[in-house]
Amino acid sequence: xxxHHLLRPGDWAVLAAGGVIVAGLAFTxxxxxxxxxxxxxxxxxxxxxxxxxxxxxIDVPGPLGTTRVEIANHRARVVSDPGPRQICVHQGWLxxxxxAAICLPNQVSVEIAGRVKxxxxxxx
Amino acid sequence: MTALTIKLKASxxxxxxxxxxxxxxxxxxxxxxxxxxxxxxxxxLANIVTLLVLKQHGMRTAAWVxxxxxxxxxxxxxxxxxxxxxxxxxGAIASLAVLWLAQHxxxxxxxxxxxxxxxxxxxxxxxxxxxxxxxxxxxGVLYLTPVFAAAALVFGLVNGLxxxxxxxTPVPATISREETx
Numbered sequence: 122x123x124x125h126h127l128l129r130p131g132d133w134a135v136l137a138a139g140g141v142i143v144a145g146l147a148f149t150x151x152x153x154x155x156x157x158x159x160x161x162x163x164x165x166x167x168x169x170x171x172x173x174x175x176x177x178x179i180d181v182p183g184p185l186g187t188t189r190v191e192i193a194n195h196r197a198r199v200v201s202d203p204g205p206r207q208i209c210v211h212q213g214w215l216x217x218x219x220x221a222a223i224c225l226p227n228q229v230s231v232e233i234a235g236r237v238k239x240x241x242x243x244x245x
Numbered sequence: 246m247t248a249l250t251i252k253l254k255a256s257x258x259x260x261x262x263x264x265x266x267x268x269x270x271x272x273x274x275x276x277x278x279x280x281x282x283x284x285x286x287x288x289x290l291a292n293i294v295t296l297l298v299l300k301q302h303g304m305r306t307a308a309w310v311x312x313x314x315x316x317x318x319x320x321x322x323x324x325x326x327x328x329x330x331x332x333x334x335x336g337a338i339a340s341l342a343v344l345w346l347a348q349h350x351x352x353x354x355x356x357x358x359x360x361x362x363x364x365x366x367x368x369x370x371x372x373x374x375x376x377x378x379x380x381x382x383x384x385g386v387l388y389l390t391p392v393f394a395a396a397a398l399v400f401g402l403v404n405g406l407x408x409x410x411x412x413x414t415p416v417p418a419t420i421s422r423e424e425t426x
Contacts, residue, residue, distance in 0.1 A: 127265040127409035131354035135362050142366070147391035 158234040159197050161190060165228075173233070175198060183227030190231055203227055262306055266313035269294040273318040283389070285332075285372065286396045289404060291318075292340070292364060296357055296408040304345055311337045328380055332372045337370025338363035357412055361405025365397040 152174060161169045161181050171179075173195045179186045186203035196216040201211040204226035212222035221232040255263075269291040272296050276290055291314050299307035315337045319330040347355070373393065376386050 124406050124410075127356065127406050127413065128358055129354055129356040132356050132362075132405070133349065133357040135355065136398070136402060137360040138403070139362050139366060139394075141392045143391060143398055146394050150388050150390055 343367035356403030364402035365401030
């Protein structure tokens with residue numbers, strides 16, 4: 122049984138538009154939810170902006186050596202850092218928009234970006 | 246003492262509405278027996294009837310058939326005035342509204358499939374609005390919208406093809422045949 126004769130040109134357009142809507146919804150709700158982006162900077166420059174949905178390990182070069190960042194289970198952490206006090210490593214897992222770990226000696230910062238930030242700025 | 250009988254006069258249109266509504270209600274009941282992987286994902290076979298009625302008898306009749314299907318279907322399934330009833334009513338109202346607009350599209354370009362897909366998307370949009378703004382107002386339900394939209398696309402296409410096929414069949418399929426006797 123052939124179905125092509127039942128479809129008119131506009132029908133194809135409507136179907137294509139429907140497909141775009143489905144893809145757009147999937148992209149918006151499955152890949153773009155708040156607090157799903159990780160921003161890594163080094164030396165004040167943007168090094169990498171990536172999604173938290175895909176587990177991976179990132180090596181960020183700095184003046185002292187390599188800072189290793191890990192993404193797993195929609196969270197991120199600094200696994201190892203050549204800095205003397207390991208503050209950013211002890212920060213642990215980051216999962217909410219606005220949370221950050223800063224490895225000052227190696228000039229690397231890891232921050233979770235989202236639509237809504239929990240706070241504007243932090244002072245230590 | 247004379248017996249007083251109240252006689253309601255049913256016009257041919259009333260008969261037609263009743264016949265088509267009965268067909269739509271039958272499909273609704275059949276569909277309720279089908280297992281569904283996710284509540285809310287249903288083929289919506291009764292929408293084929295709505296489409297046929299819209300194409301052959303116009304918006305007014307289609308709205309009547311749709312309304313009767315929602316109310317009587319829920320009475321028979323025991324879901325009248327439950328959340329499920331409001332969900333199906335919201336879906337039916339939204340899809341009728343979109344059909345009312347879409348029926349003015351040029352017919353050479355946009356056939357029954359267009360109407361069916363548009364109505365299916367409107368249906369799910371109306372239901373999601375009820376779910377999100379009234380029943381479960383959390384962002385979590387929004388994660389399911391891509392699934393619902395995909396189902397609307399697929400079932401809209403299938404129902405539209407069935408409706409287009411029935412409309413194209415030379416022998417009028419039970420529907421338009423009026424009592425000529």
